[in-house]
Amino acid sequence: MTGDKGLMMTTAWEEALARLCAVHVPERDDADLPDELFDRVDDLIDAYGADDVAGIVAEAVEAGRATLEQAIVFLNVAAWSGTDNGASMTLTLDEWVRKADDTLRLGIALHHEYYPLSTSTEMLAKLTEIALRFPEHRAICERRIADRPADQPRS
Numbered sequence: 001m002t003g004d005k006g007l008m009m010t011t012a013w014e015e016a017l018a019r020l021c022a023v024h025v026p027e028r029d030d031a032d033l034p035d036e037l038f039d040r041v042d043d044l045i046d047a048y049g050a051d052d053v054a055g056i057v058a059e060a061v062e063a064g065r066a067t068l069e070q071a072i073v074f075l076n077v078a079a080w081s082g083t084d085n086g087a088s089m090t091l092t093l094d095e096w097v098r099k100a101d102d103t104l105r106l107g108i109a110l111h112h113e114y115y116p117l118s119t120s121t122e123m124l125a126k127l128t129e130i131a132l133r134f135p136e137h138r139a140i141c142e143r144r145i146a147d148r149p150a151d152q153p154r155s
Contacts, residue, residue: 016040016047017056021066025073033073041077051082054092058105068104072111079113090114100130103137110140115148123148 010018020040026033044053057074060066066074075093079086093109097116100106109116110130117123124145131141 011047013044013047013049013056016044017060018065020044020074021060021070023070025070027069033077037073038077038081041074041081045078045082050088051078051084051086052088052092053078054089054096054108058108061104061108068107071108075108076113086114094118097126097130100126100133103134106130106134106137110137110144115144120148120151 020037020043023034023037023040025037044056045051048056054075057066057071057078061068061071075089079089082089093112093114094117096102096105096109110127115123117126127141127145131138
C-alpha cells in the first residue's frame with residue numbers, strides 16, 4: 001500500500017512479521033528457543049488479528065525473508081501461542097496436505113508438530129501419494145505414517 005507521498009507503507013502485521021523473521025532460530029533441535037521468539041510470535045498473532053498465521057509465514061519464506069526451518073519453528077510456537085491451540089492453523093495445514101500442489105507449503109505442513117489430516121486412514125493414503133510424487137518429502141511422510149497411532153474406535 002502507498003501513502004500520500006507514494007512511499008511504501010507497511011501494516012502492523014507486516015512489521016511484526018519482519019521482526020519475527022529477524023529472530024535467530026537455533027539450528028539444533030535440542031537447543032532452547034530464545035524468549036524473544038515467543039514474544040515476536042505473540043506480537044505477530046496480535047497484529048494479524050488471527051491465530052492462523054501459516055499463510056503469511058509461508059509467504060515470508062517465498063519472499064526470502066525467512067527460511068523453511070524458521071517457518072517450521074515459528075508455526076510450532078504459534079500453535080501454542082494463540083487462543084485456539086493451533087486449531088485454525090491446523091485447518092490450513094491440512095488443506096495444504098490435501099491439495100499437495102505446493103512443495104514449500106507441503107514441507108511446512110509435514111514438519112509441523114502434529115499428525116496431518118483427521119484420520120490415520122486419510123493420512124496414510126495422502127502421505128503415501130505425496131511420498132511418491134515428491135521424493136524430497138518421502139522421508140518425513142514415512143516417519144509420520146510410522147509414528148501415527150491407529151484411530152480409536154468410537155464407543
